[in-house]
Amino acid sequence: MSTITFLILFPLLSAIALLVLRTDAARGVIVKVSATLIAVASIYLAYQYFGIGEEYFDFANETVNLGMTVIEVLLAIMIIYLGIKYKKYLASVLAAIQTPTMIWFEVKVGHHIHVTNNLYVDRLSIIMVLIIGIIGSIITVYALGYMKDFQHHHKDQPDRRPFFFFIMYLFLGAMCGLVLSNNIVWLYFFWEITTLCSFFLIGYTKTEEAINNSFRALIMNLLGGVGFVIAIVIMGSSLGTLELNQLIMMGMFGVPAVTYVAALLAFAGITKAAQMPFNSWLLGAMVAPTPTSALLHSSTMVKAGVFLIIKLAPLLGWQSLAGIMVMMVGGITFIMASFAAVSQSNAKKVLAYSTVANLGLIVACGGIGTYAAVWAGILLIIFHAITKSLLFLCVGTAEHNIGSRDIEDMDGLFTRMPKLATYMIVGISAMFLAPLGMLVSKWAAMKAFIDNGGVLLVMFIAFGSAATLFYWTKWLGKMVAIMANRENIQSGVNKDENFVLSTLTILTVIVCLIFPLISKTMIVPYLIKAFPYVDPKHMILALSSTNMTIMVIMLFVLIVLPILFFGRTNKKIVPIYLAGANLGDDLTFRGAMEKEVPVSLKNWYMEGYFGEKKMNVIGVIATVVIITGVFAILLGGVL
Secondary structure: OHHHHHHHHHHHHHHHHHHHOOOHHHHHHHHHHHHHHHHHHHHHHHHHHOOOOOEEEOOOOHHHHHHHHHHHHHHHHHHHHHHHHOOOHHHHHHHHHHHHHHHHHHHHOHHHOOOOOOEEEOHHHHHHHHHHHHHHHHHHHHHHHHHHHHHHHOOOOOOOHHHHHHHHHHHHHHHHHHHHEOEHHHHHHHHHHHHHHHHHHHOOOOOHHHHHHHHHHHHHHHHHHHHHHHHHHHHHHHHOOOEHHHHHHHHHOOOOHHHHHHHHHHHHHHHHOOOOOOOHHHHHHHHOOHHHHHHHHHHOHHHHHHHHHHHHHHHOOOOOHHHHHHHHHHHHHHHHHHHHHHOOOEHHHHHHHHHHHHHHHHHHHHHHOOHHHHHHHHHHHHHHHHHHHHHHHHHHHHHHHHOOOEHHHOOOHHHHOHHHHHHHHHHHHHHHOOOOHHHHHHHHHHHHHHHOOOHHHHHHHHHHHHHHHHHHHHHHHHHHOOOOOOOOOHHHOOHHHHHHHHHHHHHHHHHHHOHHHHHHHHHHHHHHHHOOOOOHHHHHHHHHHHHHHHHHHHHHHHHHHHHHOOOOOOOOOOOOOOOOEEOOOOOEEEOHHHOEEEOOOOOOOOHHHHOHHHHHHHHHHHHHHHHHHHHHHHHHHHO
16 A cells, blocks of 8 residues: 555655756756656555455545545636636636536535545556556656757757656656546546646647647547546446446446446547547647657556546447447547558657557457457557657657658668667567567457457458558668768767667567566456456466467567578679769769759658548548447437
């Protein structure tokens, strides 16, 4: 219990210290010590409850409940004020609906409901705490060097780094509280804090674009928050409980009101996970400094959404309207976002659309609601957290050193920045190549969809996964090309950044190699608890045999292919032919009219076929129809 309290409260203390102590030296010490302690505490929590697997804690305290209520009111007042100040009145209206409703509920209903267990630990929450504590903390260490460079490049702007690091550590504490809360009101409290943290991080630079994008994120997540509040009201009034584990248990026994609660909570999860039609807030977050992008996309904000949906998975499936909504929204988001990524040359946008797509696949797995689909979804959460944080941070480092985040400007990055290019190659390979984790997880998801009769979802994952080949290989080709006469600028990378990138690269490889062990010791035991009506022996056999066979085949192919091409070539190395007279530097040639023309290697982005606007319009219309249709049917049932 003390470890749980530490993981929730210690980041808050670190945040306050970072806000007060404003020198670079003090900030460096606090961030590195805090990151180390949080990472160690998360590992220790996993060690503490590894054998137990699941435990619930009372931790009943009226002072804590009152404190949360007061903070909620203060945050609502802040949102209303900021909405009026920046003329974003919808944010003010949503806050004015949300918080008073929660206060009314607390006074009239919630205060009289006894909550037996406010906090808990199970294997899924342990996995999430490890992601938050290790990946999130590592990102804050990277931010030390990055934000120093960022401030150097933006001397005209006031130095707001103390506030930046304050919000980052507040974010980590709120995420730990979110994944460890069994009391749905507590979960909602931490949920809203993450919304505010993302708002401030996205709007960090205070430019017009940053402010507009931060309010877009705020409004969309407040809309999900309204759904969350309505779910709490129904849950407390109709079911007489505020405990997440009790809700799931009631759903398994077929209590009717659970369907409405599950649909509303799933809607909140969809907004937080940036699923269509709400994906634009995450794409807009790209305006923020790179550590913000990495934090939102890997270990915090969006992971809160998919965590809640995976947690609700036993209540979903084809037999539930909520399940149908979740799986279809996830499937459509996956394929549309994958197609949209093909048309992007901005590396951050490629990563953003790839993130939205992968989150869509995780959401679809949760919507299917079977143990096999949830197994694939949890693995996707793990692999995605590590690889996306690595890739986002790599792009940030590349941008600071080559002056661009455009893929077309990464020609011969392996020559200019060999270490950074190696890190990026590992990260990209982990996203789509055998036998690395993401591909295995996608294969498992496809099999789960087939076994569950989801023909349309199988088509989504098949075509969406095929699209990933286009944008990842284009990027790889740019980096590994060996360009002549390019200066090595690797030495310009900050030591903190280099340490973090190398650590994440090693973690990516290790997790891909030991994923069978993670499955056996962490995921399968959680599934046995989450799906008690399934024979554990059958579950273990079904998950291990098929997926391990796939893994062995992939490893075999990976070893055999290089052997087939092993040996030195006897081909002569000749100067590069440039379709004209090579001027001798392999970078320019004499073309028509004796004009000197620089070498240009460009990818085709198929904008006419997979344009961002076109894919978003299709995806948004389809998902809006599905969500409104499901809630119309549910509302009709109530009336």
